[in-house]
Amino acid sequence: MATPDILTRMPVDAAARVIANTALSVDYNLVALEAPELAALVRPGQFVMIKPHEGHHPLLRRPFSVFELLRSADGRAHGISILSKRVGTSTALVAGLREGDVVACLGPLGRPFEPVEAPVEAWMAAGGVGLAPFMTLAEALVADGNPPTLFYGARRAADLHCADRFERLGIRVVYATEDGSRGARGFVTAPMAEAFAALPGGRQVRVYACGPTPMMRAVNDLTVARGHRCDVSLEQVMGCGLGGCYSCVVKALDEGGHGHYVRSCLAGPIFDGRTIDWTALGH
Amino acid sequence: MDLSVQIGRLRLVNPFIAASGCFGYGVEYAGLLDLASLGGVCVKGLFLNEREGHPPQRIVETPAGMINAIGLQGVGVHRFVEEYLPPLRAAGATVFVNVCGTSIDEYAEVSRILSDHEGVAAIELNISCPNIKEGGIQFGCSLAGTHDVVSAVRKVTTLPVIPKLTPNVTAPASFARAAEEAGADAVSLVNTFLALAIDVETRRPKISNGMGGLSGPAIRPIAVRMTYECASAVKIPVIGMGGITSIGDALEFLIAGASAVQVGTANFVNPLIWNDLRTGLADYMTRHQLSSVSQIVGTLDMKR
Ligand SMILES: Cc1cc2nc3c(=O)[nH]c(=O)nc-3n(C[C@H](O)[C@H](O)[C@H](O)COP(=O)(O)O)c2cc1C
Numbered sequence: 254m255a256t257p258d259i260l261t262r263m264p265v266d267a268a269a270r271v272i273a274n275t276a277l278s279v280d281y282n283l284v285a286l287e288a289p290e291l292a293a294l295v296r297p298g299q300f301v302m303i304k305p306h307e308g309h310h311p312l313l314r315r316p317f318s319v320f321e322l323l324r325s326a327d328g329r330a331h332g333i334s335i336l337s338k339r340v341g342t343s344t345a346l347v348a349g350l351r352e353g354d355v356v357a358c359l360g361p362l363g364r365p366f367e368p369v370e371a372p373v374e375a376w377m378a379a380g381g382v383g384l385a386p387f388m389t390l391a392e393a394l395v396a397d398g399n400p401p402t403l404f405y406g407a408r409r410a411a412d413l414h415c416a417d418r419f420e421r422l423g424i425r426v427v428y429a430t431e432d433g434s435r436g437a438r439g440f441v442t443a444p445m446a447e448a449f450a451a452l453p454g455g456r457q458v459r460v461y462a463c464g465p466t467p468m469m470r471a472v473n474d475l476t477v478a479r480g481h482r483c484d485v486s487l488e489q490v491m492g493c494g495l496g497g498c499y500s501c502v503v504k505a506l507d508e509g510g511h512g513h514y515v516r517s518c519l520a521g522p523i524f525d526g527r528t529i530d531w532t533a534l535g536h
Numbered sequence: 537m538d539l540s541v542q543i544g545r546l547r548l549v550n551p552f553i554a555a556s557g558c559f560g561y562g563v564e565y566a567g568l569l570d571l572a573s574l575g576g577v578c579v580k581g582l583f584l585n586e587r588e589g590h591p592p593q594r595i596v597e598t599p600a601g602m603i604n605a606i607g608l609q610g611v612g613v614h615r616f617v618e619e620y621l622p623p624l625r626a627a628g629a630t631v632f633v634n635v636c637g638t639s640i641d642e643y644a645e646v647s648r649i650l651s652d653h654e655g656v657a658a659i660e661l662n663i664s665c666p667n668i669k670e671g672g673i674q675f676g677c678s679l680a681g682t683h684d685v686v687s688a689v690r691k692v693t694t695l696p697v698i699p700k701l702t703p704n705v706t707a708p709a710s711f712a713r714a715a716e717e718a719g720a721d722a723v724s725l726v727n728t729f730l731a732l733a734i735d736v737e738t739r740r741p742k743i744s745n746g747m748g749g750l751s752g753p754a755i756r757p758i759a760v761r762m763t764y765e766c767a768s769a770v771k772i773p774v775i776g777m778g779g780i781t782s783i784g785d786a787l788e789f790l791i792a793g794a795s796a797v798q799v800g801t802a803n804f805v806n807p808l809i810w811n812d813l814r815t816g817l818a819d820y821m822t823r824h825q826l827s828s829v830s831q832i833v834g835t836l837d838m839k840r
Contacts, residue, residue, distance in 0.1 A: 310599055
């Protein structure tokens with residue numbers, strides 16, 4: 254039962270000032286937000302609910318993974334950045350944010366990633382904007398002396414963003430693009446399968462995946478088939494982010510293999526891929 | 537300033553109640569705000585047993601609103617009284633329980649179980665959920681059904697009984713009257729408006745259940761009108777709701793005749809709205825030199 258968990262959660266509703274909004278491409282933006290109280294609480298893979306504008310259309314906030322923690326010279330986190338891909342009205346409003354604008358930003362929310370400890374290897378599999386939750390995880394793993402490998406896939410090279418930030422942390426990045434314009438041609442599962450084949454016997458891996466549902470499902474299947482565990486970050490259509498509305502449910506399997514709808518904002522967004530009923534997951 | 541209101545025998549510290557289905561079981565919000573600072577917390581609709589609800593996608597946004605078909609997923613009354621009621625009591629919440637049923641017996645049984653436990657302040661009868669096949673709105677769309685559910689529950693509990701009315705009828709006021717005659721202590725309205733949003737590319741509904749219930753600012757003027765009609769038709773208190781996002785919106789309902797209001801969808805957007813509502817109400821009362829919220833209730837001058 255999640256009740257004790259719920260009672261100790263203390264998110265912050267910040268009026269976050271836009272420090273910078275950088276267009277990475279026609280549809281990707283990186284938005285830096287000043288929110289010291291909120292930033293101080295963030296754990297790897299958590300998300301925030303953002304309303305980029307006043308007014309009733311669109312009405313609801315949107316969930317965004319915390320991408321980076323912005324730190325001042327003394328190392329203290331004073332803000333966060335979000336990676337936004339323009340897909341609808343709200344993300345178009347995010348793309349249009351200007352320095353100095355103030356957005357409502359509620360968080361941090363959701364169950365965080367558990368960083369594994371060496372000698373278990375950490376592999377992160379990102380598809381497109383699914384890169385977003387991995388910066389905070391990468392930092393935690395690097396800080397623990399267990400730097401991960403990033404498998405990063407996109408449709409084409411032009412859609413691969415911010416990988417330099419991972420490389421600067423000393424992380425090995427393996428690319429895959431559907432058109433072969435960078436790295437392996439095809440999906441990230443191809444270089445991951447090779448990496449599994451090259452894995453020394455007895456070595457354990459924890460895979461962390463975020464991206465389109467078919468990609469996460471494929472990564473989970475591959476990982477589980479090789480005898481390892483894959484934690485996935487699921488994004489569902491979400492109403493409130495706080496457990497109030499029961500909109501963002503996913504079907505989770507109990508020990509007997511029976512599916513039950515659980516709120517991804519509270520029980521997730523991070524789930525052990527083996528506990529998800531993938532056939533019940535839309536889109 | 538004293539913002540308290542009276543709903544029959546029940547005294548609320550202020551007129552602002554979290555609407556059912558929009559505030560989980562209340563405990564989800566305990567880390568973010570003081571539950572005792574709300575006039576009341578109305579928890580997600582409960583049947584006797586657990587319910588899975590509808591498959592996702594369960595909500596879609598529409599202009600100034602949203603359509604939902606959650607399908608009343610819930611833990612059932614037994615788990616509620618064991619796992620959720622104790623922390624709600626500990627937090628000092630005034631707990632309204634939204635009671636559902638597929639039969640009159642089920643409404644009565646759930647209400648009876650709740651009455652056996654300390655910490656429930658009132659029972660709100662959900663006879664107006666548009667999203668389930670059996671029960672709910674089927675009772676709320678028939679005057680006899682409304683009467684029968686209310687009188688059956690009336691017999692098994694001394695708690696305040698507050699049937700929640702549907703706006704999906706021609707004359708909600710006649711349903712308020714039927715509820716009053718059956719012994720209701722108050723009525724609340726509105727539940728959501730049955731609605732449909734279509735994906736034109738696939739020519740299919742945007743949510744899995746097909747139709748759903750419309751809530752949010754889009755419905756507010758209709759909800760205010762219905763609140764006015766009901767308050768004019770009955771002597772028992774009326775709790776108004778539908779699209780409240782600000783103190784100005786809430787005041788419209790109070791002036792139209794509501795003794796208290798519920799806030800649903802707006803809580804998704806601004807979970808700290810309760811602070812703004814309280815401050816806004818105190819401001820209004822100061823500006824209009826009022827000492828009691830009751831001096832606002834039902835003061836609409838229709839003559840213009
Ligand atoms: C996601 C969602 C779930 C709801 N669940 C319930 C419910 O379980 N029981 C109920 O009586 N009303 C339920 N409602 C209706 C609300 O309590 C309220 O009557 C309606 O949304 C209008 O108020 P609003 O515009 O402030 O949201 C639900 C509404 C929404 C948006």
